[in-house]
Amino acid sequence: MQRLRSWRPQLNPIIVREVRTRMRGVRPYAVLTIFLVLMALTGLGIYQLMVQQARFGGTLLSAQVGQALFKGLAFVELLLVVFLAPALTSGAVSGEREQLTYDMLMATPLRPAQILWGKLVAALSYLLLLIFAAVPVFSVVLVFGGVELAALLKALALLVAATVCFGAVGLFCSALVHKTARATAVAYTLTLLLVGVPLLLASVWGQVTNPPGQAVPPAVLYLQPFSALLSVTTIAPTGDPALPFFGYGDPFSGLPLLNIFAVGVVHYGPAGPVVLPIYRATLLAYGLLTVLLCWAATHLVLPNRRWRPRWSDLGFLLLIVILLLVVYDARSWWHVQPPRPF
């Protein structure tokens, strides 16, 4: 008994089990293949689109092809990740209840935070596998050029943050609702709300404000992943005469639908489009939301006395305080205001 109590550091059992079973069967490989095929087809489609534009008399530079590929591939990858993450985590706890293994798991000394952490890491590791498996497809961008390495890293950071956050949404729903089908439905509803409501608000903001036509406050779009990604991938003209080709043309590289997410992010001034870097606030907001959702899930997963204070709450509280301090300290970095109308 004493030997058992001398708890030595070891891998989280949930992660070990999930990793053992995650890649068994045809399904994970089929999803990976479909994901990569979609990414490759997107890249090919964007390239063909750019070539068509050149055939109709436009001037096409290699850098513009690179920028268009960067934008298109990043958006498709984000779209896939945002809709796969809740699906992969929404069965994490409810699945245990449905499989009738919940009681057996709760009867072990595993702590709720360990169970949820294991579930989240296991699900996200598969999503991160998808993201990193798509890196070779992404590397085509570097062949054409036109995109800074910093922009690529920012896009990757946003993709990872969105994956973790939307995974946490699925996990929270799974702990809240006992049936996986319902948990998935609730998770997708929340995802759609996070994506759709800010867009809707941004699109009508100009009409409902008094006087009309006021700029959308950036805070409205902090949790909208596509607007945040647009703020990373849209390359605004620098005004530098040494780089004249950035000074003209469409900031969306002629790609369809991207302008939907531009409201409140891209502002047009006399010097051309100005892009607000709202992705900075998005990264911080996703960090906070992830911690809050995971904290709530660790209580919801308990079989009884769900909301009784626990020692793990101190850890979450500490994490939240640290994040809030970072938010406060870096307010000049993330808190951006739209340019004044001219």
Added chain:
Amino acid sequence: MTPAIETIDLTRRYGRMVALDKLNLAVARGSIYGFIGPNGAGKTTTLRLLAGLLEPSAGEVRLMGQKLRIGGAQRLVGYMPDFFGVYDDLRVWEYLDFFARCYGIEAARRRRTVNELLALVDLEHKRMAYVQSLSRGMQQRLCLAHALVHDPPVLLLDEPASGLDPRARVELRELLRTLRDMGKTVLVSSHILSELAEVCTEIGIIDSGKMVVSGPVDAVRRQLEGGARLRLRVVRGQETAEATLRALVGEPAPELPRLRGVRYDPADERVLLVELEDSDEERQAALLTRLVQEGVVLSEFRTQAENLEELFLRLTAVD
């Protein structure tokens, strides 16, 4: 020695419904305790309370003499739920390895434990099989093995025999005896008494959240019997025997037992079943002498104990 399991006025309410009403239970160390009751009697609620998965509304639980606190039962108790699931795409050894990891057992000891448990539940030959491909009986044994990975002193088995075929039930009973020999205290619930009657050292009958009777099997039987039943196989003089016995019903004779009733055994028309109000052997011998004196020829004259199944039905009958 303090009991392995003890509950003191244990009560659990779900809203207004009282699932368990001041249950007092004491299970001696090293015994197999049969916890019997009809569906909805409160067996699963009791086991979940003992496993620390539910919190009592009132009262307390003591395991191995220690008062149970939330999360404190996990290392003392091995719990096998009534409806248990299996993880898809997990091999048999991985299943046990997973639960051993949950208890923080180190790698070398984990391998040894998995091997020993597979041998104990006779699943060594299925080591590499996927759990979902096992038969119901094998899954049941594997689930029992999972409850033993941390070598707990107390085992709580909720309806372990449900859905098993007769051979698997016999195997399970053998397994329970082996566990008792290993010094484990086993609390096993069932709504089918015959499953447990042979293997248990103690039983408790629960109905509507209340303990009706509890104790060693023979003591419970004696406590409840009150009277006895005689079985007479008549070779000759059947009418005389029946007339003599019926005359004694309601009109007791000195030195003869008091009779409650006489009837034929539906399975054998030459057998008479006589319900007695007491189990005095002297009086029963006097009755045998009287029948023989009246020319009745008997090939069988013996007391027939009311079996536990009948006791259970009598105790839990709806008024």
